[in-house]
Amino acid sequence: MSAWLEAQRSLQGGPAKAPANAEEAMRRGLAFGGDYLGIAGDWWRIFAQGPAGAPGMAPPAAMNLEPLRAHFIELYQRLFTPEIAMAAVAQHPAAGMAAAGARCQAAAQRFAGQVVAIATDAFRRLSTELATTDATAAPITSLRELHELWIECGEAAYAAAAHGDDFAEAQAELLAAFVELRFEQQRLRA
């Protein structure tokens, strides 16, 4: 995420590099940890309850992942919306800037939609893996093993989507929208 934020900063004309500041790194780390554990907690509540709220493990197909989706939508829209650029749009609401800002927001929303679908699919895969009827599947006895399984499920879900045209087009449009916003910023400065 840090790499993505640095890329946004470089595209939107922010300071060249984030200063090497331990406090800032810690703040980002804690914010990320909070999001991560929050989502993990949401997933666990869904996984551990039956479809009607009864205790026990729900069959993956019956699980309602909507609360997770809501969490993801908030998280990813925040991540993919370029803060620096949006501040510039607010300061200079000229027609070109406004249009470029709107395009950026729409592109961020479209790309976030892709990532939300991937994240939801990843949790579905994880739930399926855990609810397997395969008696030979190794039991998960530690949080670290559970995390490893999550990584594998996440990468599998990501690969399934990222090789598709929809993902590539959404990503290209997000980049193009950033570039056009940068162009409008340059025109204002000229």
Add this chain to the structure above:
Amino acid sequence: MTRLAIDPARAAVEMTEFCGRLAAGAQALAALDVRADGCSPRDAIFRIEKTVLWRYQPMAADAGLPPLVICYALVNRPYMMDLQPDRSLIRGLLARGLDVYLIDWGYPDAGDRELALDDYVNRYLGACIDQVRAARGCGAVNLLGVCQGGTMSLCHAALHPERIRNLVTMVTPVDFHTADNLLSKWVRKMDVDRMVEVLGNIPGELLNATFLSLLPLKLSLRKYAGIADLADDPEALANFLRMERWIHDSPDQAGKAFAEFIRWFFQDNRLVRGGLSIGGQAVDPRRIECPLLNIYATQDHLVPPSASRPLAGLTGSRDYTAFEFDGGHIGIYVSRRAQELLPQAIAGWLTGR
């Protein structure tokens, strides 16, 4: 039925211990002062604009082979070839008596936005090779191209075959349109000319984010969670930090050359399909008749082996050897097995030619 068999009390202990180790690891990393720009003694013997040609000081008796020039990619920094004493392909080659040169392209700035692939492939690479030929009094050099630098080396060898005695390509993309090439699928959708028109040079940070996005969970969550396992191993932490420094040390890309590389190779796949021209001269891989060693990694997520293998049969060489390394794009430089296998594979292959 579930595979979950986590005891809540043990999980609480595990989480507490993990957080403690992670914090200790992060704290130890913050206190480390790790240098990352290569480790072996070397001398700058030639400069042309921002490009520097390094010659490494010998570490063993001369094997009597033509000098070996390493052409690294424009993305990332070439000290990956000599990261630290026990993780250095260059040291492995020096130990086998090779005379090793390394091209460092430097960090392009705003004044370099008009640099074209012609500048890199013909002017800079050509000047470095000519410098080595003159210094050593040899007609042709051995050329080792790495990743994108391998693609550029193929182009140079096709344009100037008389300068190259033997060509080694390492994790080099040749066919950019194979089905498992994720980076290529993404890049083909991008309007690179407009990007360069607006941005000038392409920020290195954008490239970083793109490369990490290829395997986002493994290259972020898994990797950083792994800090907890290194917390009480200062040497492992130093290795980790050195690698992180390299990963995030991405030069900006000269705009015109970047756009040309994306359009001609990623989007049009001209090296394989034909129609490639650099500096007004047609690049015909069939003009490469020197012996070829093609090294690629079976688990490479950046340059899948399917992108490298088509080099077989593409050139006019009748002496083609493929070397498959069981590992990934980074492991091929720094893993222990790579140190054991690759220098010997390269030096042994060169010795026979």
